[in-house]
Amino acid sequence: MSVAFDVRVDPPYPVRIGPGVAADVAAYVPGDAAILEDANVATPHGDAVAAALEAAGRRVVRLPIEPGEVSKSVATWESLLRRLAQVPFDRSVTIVAVGGGVTGDLAGFVAATYLRGVAWVNVPTSLLAMADAAIGGKTGLDLPEGKNLVGAFWQPRAVLMDVGALATLPDAAFREGLVEVAKHGLLADAALLEAVLDGTFGPDADAAAWTRWVAASVRVKADVVAADARETGGARATLNLGHTVGHALEAASGHALTHGEAVAWGLLYAAHLTHLHLHPETDGRDAARRLVRRVAPSPPPDVAWSDLQAYLRRDKKNRGGRIRWVMAPRPGAARVVEDVPAAVQEAAWEAFVEDVATLRDVRAVDRPERDGGA
Amino acid sequence: MSVAFDVRVDPPYPVRIGPGVAADVAAYVPGDAAILEDANVATPHGDAVAAALEAAGRRVVRLPIEPGEVSKSVATWESLLRRLAQVPFDRSVTIVAVGGGVTGDLAGFVAATYLRGVAWVNVPTSLLAMADAAIGGKTGLDLPEGKNLVGAFWQPRAVLMDVGALATLPDAAFREGLVEVAKHGLLADAALLEAVLDGTFGPDADAAAWTRWVAASVRVKADVVAADARETGGARATLNLGHTVGHALEAASGHALTHGEAVAWGLLYAAHLTHLHLHPETDGRDAARRLVRRVAPSPPPDVAWSDLQAYLRRDKKNRGGRIRWVMAPRPGAARVVEDVPAAVQEAAWEAFVEDVATLRDVRAVDRPERDGGA
Numbered sequence: 001m002s003v004a005f006d007v008r009v010d011p012p013y014p015v016r017i018g019p020g021v022a023a024d025v026a027a028y029v030p031g032d033a034a035i036l037e038d039a040n041v042a043t044p045h046g047d048a049v050a051a052a053l054e055a056a057g058r059r060v061v062r063l064p065i066e067p068g069e070v071s072k073s074v075a076t077w078e079s080l081l082r083r084l085a086q087v088p089f090d091r092s093v094t095i096v097a098v099g100g101g102v103t104g105d106l107a108g109f110v111a112a113t114y115l116r117g118v119a120w121v122n123v124p125t126s127l128l129a130m131a132d133a134a135i136g137g138k139t140g141l142d143l144p145e146g147k148n149l150v151g152a153f154w155q156p157r158a159v160l161m162d163v164g165a166l167a168t169l170p171d172a173a174f175r176e177g178l179v180e181v182a183k184h185g186l187l188a189d190a191a192l193l194e195a196v197l198d199g200t201f202g203p204d205a206d207a208a209a210w211t212r213w214v215a216a217s218v219r220v221k222a223d224v225v226a227a228d229a230r231e232t233g234g235a236r237a238t239l240n241l242g243h244t245v246g247h248a249l250e251a252a253s254g255h256a257l258t259h260g261e262a263v264a265w266g267l268l269y270a271a272h273l274t275h276l277h278l279h280p281e282t283d284g285r286d287a288a289r290r291l292v293r294r295v296a297p298s299p300p301p302d303v304a305w306s307d308l309q310a311y312l313r314r315d316k317k318n319r320g321g322r323i324r325w326v327m328a329p330r331p332g333a334a335r336v337v338e339d340v341p342a343a344v345q346e347a348a349w350e351a352f353v354e355d356v357a358t359l360r361d362v363r364a365v366d367r368p369e370r371d372g373g374a
Numbered sequence: 375m376s377v378a379f380d381v382r383v384d385p386p387y388p389v390r391i392g393p394g395v396a397a398d399v400a401a402y403v404p405g406d407a408a409i410l411e412d413a414n415v416a417t418p419h420g421d422a423v424a425a426a427l428e429a430a431g432r433r434v435v436r437l438p439i440e441p442g443e444v445s446k447s448v449a450t451w452e453s454l455l456r457r458l459a460q461v462p463f464d465r466s467v468t469i470v471a472v473g474g475g476v477t478g479d480l481a482g483f484v485a486a487t488y489l490r491g492v493a494w495v496n497v498p499t500s501l502l503a504m505a506d507a508a509i510g511g512k513t514g515l516d517l518p519e520g521k522n523l524v525g526a527f528w529q530p531r532a533v534l535m536d537v538g539a540l541a542t543l544p545d546a547a548f549r550e551g552l553v554e555v556a557k558h559g560l561l562a563d564a565a566l567l568e569a570v571l572d573g574t575f576g577p578d579a580d581a582a583a584w585t586r587w588v589a590a591s592v593r594v595k596a597d598v599v600a601a602d603a604r605e606t607g608g609a610r611a612t613l614n615l616g617h618t619v620g621h622a623l624e625a626a627s628g629h630a631l632t633h634g635e636a637v638a639w640g641l642l643y644a645a646h647l648t649h650l651h652l653h654p655e656t657d658g659r660d661a662a663r664r665l666v667r668r669v670a671p672s673p674p675p676d677v678a679w680s681d682l683q684a685y686l687r688r689d690k691k692n693r694g695g696r697i698r699w700v701m702a703p704r705p706g707a708a709r710v711v712e713d714v715p716a717a718v719q720e721a722a723w724e725a726f727v728e729d730v731a732t733l734r735d736v737r738a739v740d741r742p743e744r745d746g747g748a
Contacts, residue, residue: 074452078517085519113487116514116525117604140490143452145459151490152526230491 001208003215007135007155008226015135015159015222017215019207022162025049026056028121031092034084036107038099039064041125045165046098049123053096061087065103072106072142074150080110094119094157100126101133105151108139112154119157125165127177128260131184131217134159136225136236146314153230161218163210166203174203175295176260181213182291183241183267184220186284190331192216197290238334241326242267248311253301261296268292268355270327273348277340279329289359299360305349375582377589381509381529382600389509389533389596391589393581396536399423400430402495405466408458410481412473413438415499419539420472423497427470435461439477446480446516448524454484468493468531474500475507479525482513486528493531499539501551502634505558505591508533510599510610520688527604535592537584540577548577549669550634555587556665557615557641558594560658564705566590571664612708615700616641622685627675635670642666642729644701647722651714653703663733673734679723 002018016024022045033053037046042064053060063083065071084093095118097107104122111120124134140151166174178196185193192213195201201213221239228235246266250257257265271288312323323345328334376392390398396419407427411420416438427434437457439445458467469492471481478496485494498508514525540548552570559567566587569575575587595613602609620640624631631639645662686697697719702708 074448078448081524082517082519085517085523088519113514113524113526115523116512116527138490140487143456143459145456145462149459149489150455150487152487153490 001211003211005215005219005222007159007222009137009155009229011155013155013158015161015218017130017161017163017218018211019164020162021160022049022123022165023052025052025096025121025123025160026058028158028160029053029056029058029094029096031094032059032089033061033094033096034087034089035060035062035096035098036080036103036110037062037064037097038067038103038125040067041099041165045123045125045162049096049098061089065099065106067099067102069102069142069147072102072140072147074141074143077106077110077113077141080106081114084110084114089114089118091115091118094121096121096123098123098125099129100124101129104129104133105139105148106141108137108154108156109141109151111156112139112152117154120154122156122159124159124161126169127166127174127214128180129177130161130163130214131177131180132221134161135218135221137229155229161214163207163214166210167207169203171203172258176258178202178295179242179260179264179267179291181217182295183239183263184217186267186287186328186331187238187241187334188220188223188331189216192220193287193331197287197294199294234336237324237336238326238328240324241328241334242270244312244315244323244325245269245308247315248308249300249303251311252303252308257298257300261298262300264288264292264296265300265356269348269352270325272351272355273325273340273345274327274329276348276351277344278327278337282329284328284330285355289355292359300356305346308349375585377585379589379593379596381533381596383511383529383603385529387529387532389535389592391504391535391537391592392585393538394536395534396423396497396538397426399426399470399495399497399534400432402532402534403427403430403432403468403470405468406433406463407435407468407470408461408463409434409436409470409472410454410477410484411436411438411471412441412477412499414441415473415539419497419499419536423470423472435463439473439480441473441476443476443516443521446476446514446521448515448517451480451484451487451515454480455488458484458488463488463492465489465492468495470495470497472497472499473503474498475503478503478507479513479522480515482511482528482530483515483525485530486513486526491528494528496530496533498533498535500543501540501548501588502554503551504535504537504588505551505554506595508535509592509595511603529603535588537581537588540584541581543577545577546632550632552576552669553616553634553638553641553665555591556669557613557637558591560641560661560702560705561612561615561708562594562597562705563590566594567661567705571661571668573668608710611698611710612700612702614698615702615708616644618686618689618697618699619643619682621689622682623674623677625685626677626682631672631674635672636674638662638666638670639674639730643722643726644699646725646729647699647714647719648701648703650722650725651718652701652711656703658702658704659729663729666733674730679720682723 004016006012095111097104124130137153137155143149182196242263246263250262268288271284378390380386469485471478498504511527511529517523556570616637620637624636642662645658699711
């Protein structure tokens with residue numbers, strides 16, 4: 001069983017989701033291939049992709065990438081470009097990314113810039129990459145001055161999400177991805193949100209469930225991206241739900257919180273803010289509480305609202321110094337709100353902090369065996 | 375007097391040509407500006423652009439670039455991006471390039487990649503940049519493995535060709551530009567070609583003549599680019615007229631020939647090849663001879679056709695190992711021809727070598743005072 005549909009950007013490209021879809025990679029690689037692969041997943045995922053391409057008669061060069069954010073550097077990008085030039089590959093080469101979000105961002109930017117742009121196919125192997133980075137054409141690198149400050153919008157020719165790769169994903173990594181999936185549920189798909197919250201979609205599900213729910217998550221993001229491919233309108237900014245405070249908490253914790261945990265807490269803050277500012281009659285706080293219980297074993301850092309301001313002001317999505325808050329009062333109604341009074345922002349923080357204390361007590365009592373050691 | 379028209383890519387952008395048009399730069403820079411300027415032309419051209427922007431109330435940061443091809447490097451690009459991030463500029467910044475082709479290629483690639491792409495305005499100050507690099511959206515860097523191996527198509531918001539800058543251009547640099555102008559004449563504008571060949575368009579002309587003929591040259595390139603913005607069809611490849619053998623001669627001379635001289639000789643070879651292969655009844659050889667007399671003081675290197683093959687095979691425009699020859703039997707009839715028999719290519723080379731010997735004798739007799747010391 002697999003699912004396929006197009007991301008309707010210009011030109012549209014197919015996403016295929018299901019167990020074993022990576023074996024069809026050669027259908028999207030008409031000529032030579034350079035596989036840029038996370039060295040951690042080269043076995044077995046890179047091997048499988050290389051074998052499929054070689055069986056179809058393609059010339060294949062494999063370029064391993066050191067795992068982790070450190071590889072999203074100018075130095076790694078330059079060395080990959082030089083390797084491609086030394087082969088040398090001409091403009092008919094297809095770059096094939098096999099790995100998580102770092103690999104996709106880096107390989108996509110290599111594809112965007114080699115010989116002024118060549119085709120690429122993305123084979124994401126983590127749930128986070130499938131749910132988030134693999135759709136939307138954002139590619140890029142970090143600078144010492146900050147993450148993702150260099151890059152390009154460069155859509156892939158195809159994205160193959162082989163959910164078989166999720167079977168080998170550590171639980172903590174799976175939870176990282178679930179946060180973005182839950183965000184897509186909050187934005188536009190109540191059934192998807194419930195599947196995350198009640199565990200229907202989780203590390204213990206089977207390939208059919210993974211296929212169904214990964215596809216549901218991808219559809220939400222693909223629709224938003226199709227409406228605003230280059231992030232020039234407001235639609236794409238809604239994908240930032242939970243990330244405004246999430247990024248601030250991640251930074252304030254000195255990155256002791258994972259990105260996923262930080263965003264989960266950010267989603268809880270967003271629920272409080274939305275409840276206070278926009279829709280007191282619509283209450284997303286309980287869903288957000290259930291989410292942090294499921295995916296965020298570590299509590300947020302104990303910081304004052306005033307201390308968080310410096311981090312909030314750095315957000316790349318701000319315009320003219322104003323924070324652009326994303327609120328999702330219910331699935332399908334997400335929007336950006338710029339005029340939130342400072343007093344409301346702070347009141348939401350106080351309610352959030354109280355909530356965190358309660359959740360911590362609950363966790364200590366009834367969930368130690370589940371999240372304790374993960 | 376100035377001329378303005380749109381380059382009809384998506385989205386279209388205006389080109390303005392005339393004395394003093396750079397003074398209007400603020401009309402194309404709605405917010406902050408980063409001026410990336412060739413350190414050699416910072417005075418007076420960079421100063422004038424900065425003054426115009428500051429007079430309009432724009433915040434301006436000036437980033438000088440070391441002159442020459444050496445600056446089209448990953449290291450220079452990275453340092454410029456870091457400077458922008460340190461300011462920091464957000465996505466509303468406009469990059470303003472002031473300089474020749476190197477500055478435009480580099481600044482355009484900075485714009486293409488900073489924060490996944492920001493706007494840029496190109497203010498070319500050399501005839502070569504006006505006639506060639508400033509139109510078409512090609513941006514990029516060199517690698518140790520070769521020139522322009524890294525880059526992106528990234529169209530500017532506007533191009534301001536201040537022909538006043540041509541008054542300070544050294545004669546040799548003017549001639550470099552004239553070769554590309556003549557190529558545009560050969561491709562599509564007989565009057566433009568004649569203006570170059572008879573000296574109507576040259577370093578001694580006035581601003582009105584410069585405006586008229588630069589505009590004529592830009593129109594030819596803009597039409598080709600509009601038909602094939604990303605170089606995916608064949609149209610844009612016609613701009614390679616004369617460059618196939620030109621690049622090979624430039625490399626074979628150990629870069630003792632300038633690029634312009636090499637292309638001028640390449641245009642003479644192309645005229646011989648076209649005469650032999652395509653249109654014996656149409657003879658562009660005399661125009662090409664007049665061009666090399668006017669713009670190419672140095673003779674081509676004394677190499678055998680067999681020795682030139684290695685260089686020819688490296689051409690980025692080749693597909694599947696076949697050389698894609700551009701032939702322009704008459705203005706308006708340029709096309710790419712792939713099936714030229716090896717014997718015809720070699721016969722054209724022999725005719726070219728004979729022609730070079732004759733031209734050298736003529737030059738020694740009747741033109742020593744003109745080209746001798748330039």
